[in-house]
Amino acid sequence: MSHAYGNAPTGIMHPPEVRLPDIEHFAHRARRLQDLAERNQPLGEFLTFMAQLATAQQVAMERFTPGWQPEPTAFVLALEHGMPPLNVQALQDVIDLPGEVDALLSALELHVGEAQRPLLTALRELPEQTGRQLARQVLAGEAGETHHRGLMPLVAAALQVAWLRLVHILPRTPERPQGELRALCPCCGSPPVASVIETDPKSSGVRYLQCGLCATQWYLERSICSVCEQSGKLDYLSLAPEAGDDDVSVAQAEACGDCGSYLKIFPRAVDAKAEPLADDLASLTLDLLLGEEGRYRRSGFNPLLIVED
């Protein structure tokens, strides 16, 4: 509604239902992780490393061209029928995993500390079949073998790069998933890592779930459980800081008494720079406290932090 004196406010008429990640997504995430590392003493070193990893992801994304490329018409049918076109089970064995891992490690190598260097060597020396096995476990949300668990987030980081690449060659944005698929990524079918409440004028107050793998965001109504879609017994749990502590955490757990699960939610009105995957890692304390309390189990899928149940 534009006229000579400016624009009349129209409110949100049709917020975008699916938002694909920016080409610079890993760089944004790296900056956010670095900010969080400086604010979060107990997790500082871990988050700094994760920031370096995200920086390396951005470099790998820009510099490397994978050996496998999909057919130009490969995704048309899935898009037409509302199925995730980049389904992880369909593509996990065909993507150029060794190439992606190699590109990521080369970008990471220069920045990594002494303590983490052996991880990179170990991952380079891993037979391709074992690497593919780790990738399958990561994508299935499994915790894998203890002696390989330290490598899995690096494999996961390479997979995130591979999928973000694919997201960017999709012929169009998929529609919002329907029915049983409602809480799964419309691009790759993976579960969400967390959700975010937007402050952007086009979708102010709208909640988006964000994919733990490809960072696609999709619409889900506010104040319903992303797992069972009930809303009667939802509680928003967060950390109550001690008096005098002014570093208020933006993280809330949307905890459902009907199915006993929780997913984190980050209102950007509280912290405008919140990025679900980065903020999920930085709010580990909330998970630990909920874990001790015992009423709810976590549903968020974050392949950069793998914990055995």
Added chain:
Amino acid sequence: MTLRVSRRQFFKLGAAGMATSSMAMMGFAPDPAIASIRHFKLTGAKITRSNCTYCSVGCGVLIYARGDQAINNIDDIYHIEGDPDHPVSRGSLCPKGAGLLDYIRSDSRLRYPQVREAGSNEWKRISWDEAFDRIARYMKDDRDANFVTENDEGNTVNHWTTTGMLAASASTNETAYCTHKIARSLGMVAFDNQARV
């Protein structure tokens, strides 16, 4: 190949699992994070969907209240915002709706029936039973005195024009149905459900 849809998995992410987590396996000690949880306790909030009661548009609102299941105290409401999922209002609120929190907390908010007797200038609190009894009595007396069965041309009209009813603006369909049945079956014609107050 069959494409399976991933199933959502739940797991416990507690202190016990951190020793064998990928974080520990990558050389980052989880102990400081585990130790830090004793500085915190959990605080809960509830978000309830409702409708703004000011006018017949009935904009969707989300009402935030402190406490969890155990606490159900209306005074604990601390924030209200437009519901972005509401098909009519899409998250927008007019200035009246945006001020709903003050309306809920207002000192002059009517919380129980009150009566100001004829000739008096004071409001007196009465019980709901007394209020209903008095209203019914006044309605019956007025209806008995003024009910019209036929108009001047001799047509049956069965109406009651000396009493009117002003009902709430943002009623549910069910409430509106009941309100309508009561008012119309008494023959009442002056009746509005859009209270622009």
